[in-house]
Amino acid sequence: MPxxxxxxxxxxxxxxxxxxxxxxxxxRLSGWxxxxxxIGPGATRSTSPRVRNDVGDLWHQCRLPVKVN
Numbered sequence: 485m486p487x488x489x490x491x492x493x494x495x496x497x498x499x500x501x502x503x504x505x506x507x508x509x510x511x512r513l514s515g516w517x518x519x520x521x522x523i524g525p526g527a528t529r530s531t532s533p534r535v536r537n538d539v540g541d542l543w544h545q546c547r548l549p550v551k552v553n
Contacts, residue, residue, distance in 0.1 A: 491538055493528035501527075509539045 491502040
């Protein structure tokens with residue numbers, strides 16, 4: 485699914501924003517710790533609950549056994 489890894493919803497799949505948030509989420513960080521310095525301008529998902537839900541949906545669609553807090 486194209487663009488599915490665009491975690492913050494800014495229209496770009498960027499390893500320095502989307503990738504960093506994915507890694508932090510896999511490390512079970514949440515809230516400010518997961519998003520600090522990783523949300524850029526134009527992000528439509530910029531709060532921890534919205535990002536967490538999107539990442540959880542991504543793991544579910546990929547059938548990966550990763551639990552997202």
